[in-house]
Amino acid sequence: MKHNDYEDPEYARAYLAEADSIPFRKDGEGVLLSFIPEDVSRVLDLGTGDGRLIALLLSHCPKASFTGTDSSATMIEAASVKFSAIDRVEIVQHDLYDSLAGFGDFDVVVSSFAIHHCSHERKKSLYEEIFNCLNPGGVFYNLEHVASPSEHLHKRFLDALGVRSEDEGNILLDPVAQIQWLREMGFIDVDIHWKWLELCLFGGVKGG
């Protein structure tokens, strides 16, 4: 298991308290939602936090069952409480560095602002595992914190968030490199579907 800043309860609670105030995130979430087919059976949310994306997707995918994973006990607790009365949501403690084999097959894999905490090597192998656990025609969309192409734009992003420096746990990568990997793995219709400074939605479809 790798170090995860969100294992510190105070750090995790501070994120949850501020989560709604991240500029334009709701726009990115709205675009993500628009790419998710409604008639799906199984949805996986990696690094679910308190289950923010699952909460958005519950009514969008009325027949789906959801698995949300996270390694932070505080996040697991928050998500478990949020969905305690909803049978079609399961919250599982799982580290993003550990294999997805064993979770079964999915129609949809989503993630928001989580995979950038992994090394670039693990990002790539995780995307491969995501490809392998998707059913043919399944989709993967990652609403992600990505690297800026210049120091000026990076500073502009930090200013917009009102923070002075990058969190040490962030391992940011250019989204173009990430969509190139997805294309090489066999995802189709891959694109950067939405972007504002370092917030970016990218992903595609497993052809077949």
Ligand SMILES: C[S@@+](CC[C@H](N)C(=O)[O-])C[C@H]1O[C@@H](n2cnc3c(N)ncnc32)[C@H](O)[C@@H]1O
């Ligand atoms: C910025 S929060 C995003 C949470 C949620 N997806 C959202 O959009 O609100 C990042 C999440 O990634 C999780 N995370 C970071 N590193 C992880 C790891 N190695 N394994 C599992 N979860 C991890 C954290 O615990 C945290 O819940």
